[in-house]
Amino acid sequence: MKLCIFGAGAIGGLMAAKLAAKGDVDVTVIARGPHLAAMQARGLKLISGGEERVVHPRCVASAVEAGPQDYVLITLKAPALAGAAVQMQPLIGAGTTIVSAVNGIPWWYFHKLAGPYEGRRVTSVDPDGEIGRLLPPERVLGCIIYPAAEVVEPGVILHTYGDRFSLGEPDGSRSERAGALAAALVGAGFKAPVRPKIRDEIWVKLWGNMAFNPLSALTTATLDVITGDAELRSIVRAMMLEGQAVAEALGVRFAIDVDKRIAGGAEVGAHKTSMLQDLEKGRPMEVDALLGSVVELAEMTGVPAPTSRMILALLRTRARLAGCY
Template sequence: MKICIYGAGAIGGLMAAKLAAKGETEVTVIARGPHLAAMQANGLKLISEGEESITRPRCVATAEEAGPQDYVLITLKAHSLPGVAQQMQPLLGPETTIVSAVNGIPWWYFYKLAGPYEDRRVASVDPDGALWEALHPSRVLGCIIYPAADVPEPGVINHTYGDRFSLGEPDGSRSERASRLSAALVSAGFKAPVRPKIRDEIWVKLWGNLAFNPLSALTGATLDVITGEGELRAVCRAMMLEAQAVAEALGVRFAIDVDKRIAGGAEVGAHKTSMLQDLERGRPMEIDALLGVIVELAGLVDRPAPTCRTVLALLRTRARLAGCY
C-alpha cells in the first residue's frame, strides 16, 4: 500500500512517523523548507508520551517526485488547499483515494448528501469550485483529526494528546477503501473507526474549534483558560449553540451536549490552539473553514448567528492587522 502525506507538519508528521515505524506501508511525505531538509538529513523524530523515535519515510518536495499513490492524506491547513490542488495531480492514479483530514467544513461536504443542498459548493472553502473539480468528491474519504501535536523545530514532531482518526465515506457506506486504511492506521497504533455519519462527527469536532480557536487568537488564552474562565466560556457556549442550530437544520445530530463538548476541550489543558500558534508565527489562519463557513451556512438555512458574526468580524480585523489574512 502506498500512502502519501501531503503537508507533513504536526499531524501529518505524526501519522507518517507511526505508519513508517510499522513498516507495512510505503510512506512518502511531501513537505518544504527547513522541515523537509531536516527530515531528509536526519529522519523524522517523534516525541510521544516521553519517548523519542526516529523513522525515515521517503521525504520529497513535489508530487512529481512522489508519483501515483493508493491514498493521499491531506493534512494541510484548509486555506492552503486551493493553492496546491493542481500541484497534487501527479499523485492521483485511477483508483487513488483522497483522505480529507482538513479542519472545518470540507469542500466536499454536500456531495451525496441527500436533500435540497446535495452537491452544493461551499463558497467559504471553495469559492470558485476549483477544489471540487481538481479533487473530485468521488475520490474522497473523510477523516476527523483528534490528536494534538506541534513542530518545535524542523524535523521534530511533539505529540501531546490523542490517538484517534475517524474515517467515513460521504455516502455513509462501509467501503473497502475505508476498511483498508482503517486497518493500516490501527496497525500503526491509532484508533481509526469507520463512521456511517461522518458529517455528525465533523460538526462535533468543529463545534469546539469554531469557538476555541477564534477566541484564543483574539485573547491569547490557552484552552484551559477559554473553557474555565466564566465570561469566555459563556461566549464559547453562545457561539456553539448558534452553530448547533445551523447543523441541525442540515440534518446533523449531536451525540453529546454543548457542555460536554466544552469539557472535552478543557481536558486538553494549557494548549495553544492551532489558530493562536499561526497568529504568533505570522501565518494565515483557518478563519473561513472554521468560522466563516458557519456564517455562510447560517445564511443558507436561515438561522441567526449574531455571536459568530461578531467574533468573525473581530477575528478578520485581528488577522488583517497582524498580516495573517
C-alpha cells in the same frame, strides 16, 4: 499500498512515522524547507510515550517526484489547500483516494448528503469551485484528527496525546477503500473507526473550534482563561448553540450537550489554540474553515447566528490587520 502524506507537519509526521515503522505501507512524505532537509539527512524522529524512534520514509519536495498514489492524505491547514490542490495533481491516478484531514467544514461537505442541499458548494472554503474541480469529491474519504503533536525541531515530532483518526465515506457506506486504510492505520498503532455519519464527527470537533479559536485570537487568552471567565464563556456558549442549530438543520445529531463540550475544552487547560498560534507567528488563520463556513451555512439554512456573525466580523478584521487573512 502506496500512501503519500502531503503537508507532513506535526500530524502528517506522526502518521508517517508510525506507518513507516510498521513497514507494510509504502510511505512517501512531501515537505519543504529545513523540515524536509532534516528528514532526508537524518530520518524522521518520533517522540511518543517517552520513547524515541527514527524511521526513514521516502521524503521529497514535490508531487512529481512521488508519482501516483493509492491514498493521498491531506494534513494541511485549510488556507493552504487551494494552492496545494494544484501541486497535488501528479499524485492523483485513476484509482487514487484523497483523504481529507483538514480542519473545519470541508469543500466536499455536500457531496452525497441526502436532502435539499446535496451537491451545493461551500463558497467560503472553495470560492470559485477550483478545489472541488482539482480534488473531486467522489474521490474523497473523510478523516477527523484527534491526536495532538508538534514539530519541536526540523525532522522531530513530539506526540503528546491521542491516537484516533475517524474515517468515513461522504455517503455513509462501508467501502473497501475505507476498510483498507483503517486496517493500515490500526496496524500502525492507531485507532481508526469507520463511521457511517462522518459529518457528525466533523461538527463535534468544529463545535469547540468555531468558538474557542476565534475568541483566543481576539483576546490572546488560553483555553483555561476563556472557559473560566463568565463573560467569555457565555459568548462561547451562544456561538456553539448557533452552530448546533445550523448542524441540526443539516441533519447532524450531537451525542453530547453544549456544556459537556465546553467542559472538555476547559480540561485541556492553559492551551493556545491553533488560531492564536498562527496569529502570533504571522501565518494564515483558518478563519473561513472554522467560522466563516458556519455563518455561510446558517444563511443557507435560515438559522439565525448573530453572535457568530459578529465575532466573524471582528476576527476577519483582526486577521487582516495582522496580515494573516
